[in-house]
Amino acid sequence: MRSLYAALICVCVLLSYTGDAFAQEMEAKKMEGHTWHELVMVKFEAGMADSAMKIIDNHFMKAGMEMESDMPAPQIMRLRSGEWDLMMVWTMDSIEDMNWEMSPEDIKWWEQMVEQEGSEEKAIKLMRTFDDMISNSTSYLATSKQQTPSETMGDNRQQ
Incomplete structure (x- = not known):
């Protein structure tokens, strides 16, 4: 038991010195x-x-393609394994896009949905129908490194 305490004290002392050096380099x-x-x-x-995919393709994506905007469409992937059925990825202009509760682009999309469906009531009904098809969902923020045009998987090979 005594050797366990001694080992813990040594580790703590070493970490305190390492921590100081790390903090100085930050x-x-x-x-x-x-x-x-x-x-x-x-x-x-x-x-x-x-x-659900028919609603996405024939209504949601259609409204997005018809609206006057240069907002990029999400990348949509049907997952064939794992617990999730669908992954949608939206590329943001910057992290500042997260400051909107309702962005101007969201409003344009909704206005196009209302026009496309024929009334706000019909658009709301379609949204509720879609929502009822969802068992669970979650969202994440992610970053990707911008690649230069010459970057490929084999760029690090020795020649």
């Missing part, structure tokens, strides 16, 4: 060359994935 550094993304993972109710 400097503020902004992330450069990264793009921010919002990822949304969706699990549909059993048997609802195909119907």
Whole structure:
């Protein structure tokens, strides 16, 4: 028991010296060359994935493509393994995009949905139908490093 205490004390002393050296080497550094993304993972109710995808393709994406905006469409991936059925990835202009509760682009999209569906009531009904198909969802923030055009997986090979 005594040797355990001695070992813990040694580790603590070593960490305190390492911590001081680490703190002295720290400097503020902004992330450069990264793009921010919002990822949304969706699990549909059993048997609802195909119907939900039809709503996404024939209504939500259609409204996005018809609206007057240069907002990029999300990348949509149907997952074939794991607990989630769908992953949608939106590329943001910057992390500042997260400051909006309702962005001007969101409003444009909703206005296009209302026009496309024929009324606000019909657009709301479609949204509720879609929401009822969802069993669970979550979202994440992520960054990706911007690659230069010459970067490929084999760039680090010895020649």
